[in-house]
Amino acid sequence: MRRPHSLPPWLSHALRAQRAPVPWPAVVRGALAGGPLLLVAIAAGQPSSGVLLALGTLLAGVNDRPGPRLAAVSRLGGPALAGALGMTVGSFVGGALPTGALIACVFAVLGLVGGAFSAVGPVASSAGTQFLVTVAIGAGMPLPEPGWQRALLFAGGAAWLILLRLLLPSPVRTKGLGYLYDGERAAVASVYEAVARLLDAVGGPEAQARRVALTAALDQAQDALRRGRSRATRRLRRQYSAALPLAEAATALAWAGQPVAARAGEGPRRLAAAVRTGEAAGALPAPVRADAGLRALDEALLRAAEAFDGSGAHPGAAVEQRSPVAATPAPGPTSRGSAPDPAPQTPAGLEGSPQSPARFDWRRVVGPAGREYGVRVGLSFGASAAVAQALHPLHWYWLPATAVFLVKPDLGPLASRALCRAAGTVAGAVLFAGLAAVLPHPLGLVALVAACGALIPVATRHFAAQTAVVTVLVLSLVMVGGEPQASWGRITETLLACAIVLVAGHLPLPGGHRGGGVRVRLAVAHDAAHAYVRHVMSESAPGAEGIDRHGRWALRREAYRTLAQARAAVDLAAAELPVLARHSDGSRQVTVVLERLVDATTACAVQVDDTGRVPEQHARRIDVLLAELAA
Numbered sequence: 365m366r367r368p369h370s371l372p373p374w375l376s377h378a379l380r381a382q383r384a385p386v387p388w389p390a391v392v393r394g395a396l397a398g399g400p401l402l403l404v405a406i407a408a409g410q411p412s413s414g415v416l417l418a419l420g421t422l423l424a425g426v427n428d429r430p431g432p433r434l435a436a437v438s439r440l441g442g443p444a445l446a447g448a449l450g451m452t453v454g455s456f457v458g459g460a461l462p463t464g465a466l467i468a469c470v471f472a473v474l475g476l477v478g479g480a481f482s483a484v485g486p487v488a489s490s491a492g493t494q495f496l497v498t499v500a501i502g503a504g505m506p507l508p509e510p511g512w513q514r515a516l517l518f519a520g521g522a523a524w525l526i527l528l529r530l531l532l533p534s535p536v537r538t539k540g541l542g543y544l545y546d547g548e549r550a551a552v553a554s555v556y557e558a559v560a561r562l563l564d565a566v567g568g569p570e571a572q573a574r575r576v577a578l579t580a581a582l583d584q585a586q587d588a589l590r591r592g593r594s595r596a597t598r599r600l601r602r603q604y605s606a607a608l609p610l611a612e613a614a615t616a617l618a619w620a621g622q623p624v625a626a627r628a629g630e631g632p633r634r635l636a637a638a639v640r641t642g643e644a645a646g647a648l649p650a651p652v653r654a655d656a657g658l659r660a661l662d663e664a665l666l667r668a669a670e671a672f673d674g675s676g677a678h679p680g681a682a683v684e685q686r687s688p689v690a691a692t693p694a695p696g697p698t699s700r701g702s703a704p705d706p707a708p709q710t711p712a713g714l715e716g717s718p719q720s721p722a723r724f725d726w727r728r729v730v731g732p733a734g735r736e737y738g739v740r741v742g743l744s745f746g747a748s749a750a751v752a753q754a755l756h757p758l759h760w761y762w763l764p765a766t767a768v769f770l771v772k773p774d775l776g777p778l779a780s781r782a783l784c785r786a787a788g789t790v791a792g793a794v795l796f797a798g799l800a801a802v803l804p805h806p807l808g809l810v811a812l813v814a815a816c817g818a819l820i821p822v823a824t825r826h827f828a829a830q831t832a833v834v835t836v837l838v839l840s841l842v843m844v845g846g847e848p849q850a851s852w853g854r855i856t857e858t859l860l861a862c863a864i865v866l867v868a869g870h871l872p873l874p875g876g877h878r879g880g881g882v883r884v885r886l887a888v889a890h891d892a893a894h895a896y897v898r899h900v901m902s903e904s905a906p907g908a909e910g911i912d913r914h915g916r917w918a919l920r921r922e923a924y925r926t927l928a929q930a931r932a933a934v935d936l937a938a939a940e941l942p943v944l945a946r947h948s949d950g951s952r953q954v955t956v957v958l959e960r961l962v963d964a965t966t967a968c969a970v971q972v973d974d975t976g977r978v979p980e981q982h983a984r985r986i987d988v989l990l991a992e993l994a995a
Contacts, residue, residue: 374780374945389532390821391818393528394820397418397524397817398421398521399811413509415841418521420447421817423447424525425817428821430550432551433530433545433546444519447497447519448516448522453474453499458502468747469746471500471745472742472746474742475745476739479492479772480737480738482737483731497765500749545600547588548588549639552589554636555636556607557632557633559629560629561577562615567621567622571618574618578611582607582608585604612660616656618963631649645669650662659974733881733884741772744771748860763857763858767865770865777936777939782862784828788829789858790855790858791828791835792834800851805843812836820833870944885929890993896962899915900916900965900969903916920969927962934955937951961990
């Protein structure tokens, strides 16, 4: 029950900020991206070309997130190409069609297409957003360049940021691994660190939260390692795979709830340091093999040491000499003809996952989510264009461009986005009005562009802060392009866009099913959890051929991954206004039961490895949870 004086979920979500270290490489890239290009263009007497180049770096910078460098080519390049296409289409629409109802209708159709396309996945969502934003800019922003030249300049700005993303060296020095793979390396190291933090929290109140953090780290590493065939990538995949039994053992220990010795987390920490630096892991402390979970942890450390030794870059990794108690052999699997597996060469969970983000599913475009996304984006984009042209027929592009950023249902709760956008725009416009009055033109504006480019990676922790930074940057570009200072007009247009999007986002649609996205995520998580339970139970059944650890790890990864996606969908739905949040009532309890079921099954799998059978208390617990789900 919520406390009487607590904030409603939609408001508390709007006030919540992410916590993360400052991404210094991204800050440096942002400072070197739009500002220098704009300065060169002004020096060459082509300020409008500099504005388009800087716009390309701006929209690419908004999508610049920590992760694999090589994957950034598609993660940033795909949306940039969509933005270049949008600039061409928008320039044609703005030049060939009269202003008024006709442009609004065209915008509504384009919004329908772009919104439906966004339902495919995160990269497609960014591409759809950039396409629609640049359509509005190309149609409404007074620039002397023809449409094809605008597209080339926009794409050139994005390409410059991608080049910086690929070529700027990593601040972390490594041995034997090129800096191009620092994103993958950091993702794999984070898995080992998350295992260590979970072991530290076993038996305490933070255990469940750290198990969730471990799932997130495994998901990120799994995504980071999907591409690439280089020697470095194959080595990192082996090291990722070696972390899977460690994660299984740590989860089982957390489920049991009995605190473990502090040295249990030291081994995973040393492995994390070895992944980050390329140095040898050294001797790994061996836990006392007092129960099934600790024996599984010890065996997992042995497999990890073998995987690191076999990688060719980590000689010297070994497990410290065990005590006589620790040397006691584990019963169970050997009696069933299943010796402990070595680290797999092809990591479980990296191939064939139904939830793989690398797959492009066109069915989502025309599916229920795609249709709903498309209709709401189309309504908002077309209506905002019509209202803007009625109020400001010469400079009307800001309102529809703002509406696109607000209406996308995959970007968070609608009320939170609208509130943060309004607050951020007001703050940014007021700040820019004061700075523009005292800074020299145009060099002072160029400095603002460079400073804002550096601040964007930090400001992404909160949507209002990001909006304020982007507002200052865009207003600077508008003035460099020759338009008058327009802070107060931007505030009015943003508030109008918020109102339009709030109406469009809450309209009931024919055939629409509110909460459908949550139900789909829960159904997928439910099926994955049951597949995992069936597999573990079948390993202990009479006549079972043996233990398939690789298949079990793949099913466990899929169960936890889909469960994390379901939990995220439930949390976002709960943070909507009550008129929308009520459609997902009861969903959170389903995710809680699913989490307990998957955790209990993981603990059961460790017992099956150890003794060859399912303990009675584990079987009863799983039966209770299955009955609770069925009810």
